[in-house]
Amino acid sequence: LNNKNLKSLVVGANCIVPLINGTSTYYINFDNAATTPPFLAVMDKLNKFAPWYSSIHRGTGYKSKLSTDMYNLCRTMVANFVKADLNKDEVLFVKNTTEGINKLSYLLKEDKSSEARDTVLCTFMEHHSNDLPWRNKFNVVYIEVDEYGKLSMDDLEDKLKKYKGRIKLVAVSGASNVTGYINPFHRIASLAHENGAKILVDGAQLIPHVPFTMKPHHSSSHIDFLAFSAHKMYAPFGCGALIGPKDFFSNNISEQVGGGTIKIVTPEEIAWADSPDNQEAGTPNLMGALALCASIDVLTSVGMDTIYKHEDTLKKYALSKLLNIEDVQIYCKKDDYENTVSIIPFNIKGLYHEDVAKALSNYWGIGVRSGCFCAHPYVEKLLNVPQNEIEHMMRHPDNPKNGIVRISFGLYNSFKEIDIFINAIKYIVKNKEKFKTISE
Numbered sequence: 001l002n003n004k005n006l007k008s009l010v011v012g013a014n015c016i017v018p019l020i021n022g023t024s025t026y027y028i029n030f031d032n033a034a035t036t037p038p039f040l041a042v043m044d045k046l047n048k049f050a051p052w053y054s055s056i057h058r059g060t061g062y063k064s065k066l067s068t069d070m071y072n073l074c075r076t077m078v079a080n081f082v083k084a085d086l087n088k089d090e091v092l093f094v095k096n097t098t099e100g101i102n103k104l105s106y107l108l109k110e111d112k113s114s115e116a117r118d119t120v121l122c123t124f125m126e127h128h129s130n131d132l133p134w135r136n137k138f139n140v141v142y143i144e145v146d147e148y149g150k151l152s153m154d155d156l157e158d159k160l161k162k163y164k165g166r167i168k169l170v171a172v173s174g175a176s177n178v179t180g181y182i183n184p185f186h187r188i189a190s191l192a193h194e195n196g197a198k199i200l201v202d203g204a205q206l207i208p209h210v211p212f213t214m215k216p217h218h219s220s221s222h223i224d225f226l227a228f229s230a231h232k233m234y235a236p237f238g239c240g241a242l243i244g245p246k247d248f249f250s251n252n253i254s255e256q257v258g259g260g261t262i263k264i265v266t267p268e269e270i271a272w273a274d275s276p277d278n279q280e281a282g283t284p285n286l287m288g289a290l291a292l293c294a295s296i297d298v299l300t301s302v303g304m305d306t307i308y309k310h311e312d313t314l315k316k317y318a319l320s321k322l323l324n325i326e327d328v329q330i331y332c333k334k335d336d337y338e339n340t341v342s343i344i345p346f347n348i349k350g351l352y353h354e355d356v357a358k359a360l361s362n363y364w365g366i367g368v369r370s371g372c373f374c375a376h377p378y379v380e381k382l383l384n385v386p387q388n389e390i391e392h393m394m395r396h397p398d399n400p401k402n403g404i405v406r407i408s409f410g411l412y413n414s415f416k417e418i419d420i421f422i423n424a425i426k427y428i429v430k431n432k433e434k435f436k437t438i439s440e
């Protein structure tokens with residue numbers, strides 16, 4: 001694989017940004033876990049299809065029929081990409097992972113087929129989008145992580161036993177957006193199924209980086225539900241997918257209802273449509289679905305195995321350099337880097353996370369993310385924040401002091417960019433005073 005070829009796949013790979021000293025430089029994007037730049041092929045596809053798009057399921061004109069066919073084709077493409085069970089699973093298009101998980105939480109709450117089950121097993125490493133939607137609807141029980149942030153399978157098994165017969169769902173991230181740990185979701189699926197529970201994989205950080213299969217329904221390690229976002233996989237904002245059993249989606253009324261969700265309506269009665277229509281209220285987002293599929297085309301032709309290996313090499317290269325810099329503290333156990341996506345969480349001793357992130361942007365044009373990454377309990381645990389400090393923070397929630405710096409690679413990042421970043425970190429470590437902006 002050639003970095004130059006990969007760079008040419010994305011839009012904006014050669015943008016020049018201003019620096020604080022009045023000069024400018026090429027932008028280096030090491031914040032791909034938040035959002036990836038779109039592929040050129042994705043933007044091309046949207047432009048080419050733009051003259052032809054029209055409303056879905058709502059017209060008899062040629063363009064309307066073409067748009068409807070394209071939209072349906074997109075469902076099949078997405079299902080194939082994650083190897084969903086085409087006979088039994090449905091792909092719903094949603095706005096993003098957050099909307100997908102909120103929808104699922106509502107449907108599971110309403111679902112009459114397992115009413116006795118009132119508990120969702122969540123993990124301590126979840127993004128808020130796979131934690132908060134469950135909180136106001138279920139008894140949420142958290143599976144512990146160890147001091148390095150890795151999921152405890154022992155605790156998972158203990159909690160499955162302890163709450164036997166009560167667990168409706170095990171909700172687990174495919175890969176953590178903080179430490180990058182890839183969870184053993186197929187094994188977790190088998191354990192959940194033995195207990196009569198279902199599993200949801202939050203695929204936001206996994207699907208763009210790792211080859212993935214939901215597996216057929218007859219397999220004990222089949223994944224029941226999967227959610228992910230297009231904007232983290234080289235398509236623009238506004239589209240994501242929630243995949244799960246057709247029957248389940250058909251049998252439950254959506255949290256949003258309206259145009260497109262019904263077969264027939266009288267002033268007194270409603271005959272609901274089957275899935276997917278009953279779950280997608282309002283005019284569907286065809287351009288979002290098309291963009292996601294154009295991106296899937298590129299990912300498939302590069303090859304998910306190749307992408308995983310390439311990003312893994314980038315990550316190991318950056319790690320080998322970072323580990324040699326005094327005062328750089330990396331969160332995540334050294335031997336476990338094998339089993340992570342291309343995310344590295346770190347801090348520089350003696351500097352606040354925000355100062356490091358600002359310095360990288362202001363002086364070197366490197367975009368990273370810093371803070372708690374919408375996973376506050378997990379980051380506080382990694383940082384070992386004492387309880388009294390957490391309580392203080394709850395009373396003063398604008399405190400920027402606890403947090404981590406995160407770099408996350410995409411398939412187009414290069415070794416050269418990592419070298420620039422490493423030199424920047426070395427400089428910052430040597431000149432800490434220069435970069436301190438937050439008072440003690």
Ligand code: PMP
Nearest residue numbers: 096097098127129177204205229
């Ligand atoms: N889950 C994880 C693991 C994530 O990293 C993110 C995005 N940071 C989300 C869920 C939410 O994704 P979105 O904002 O696209 O809904």
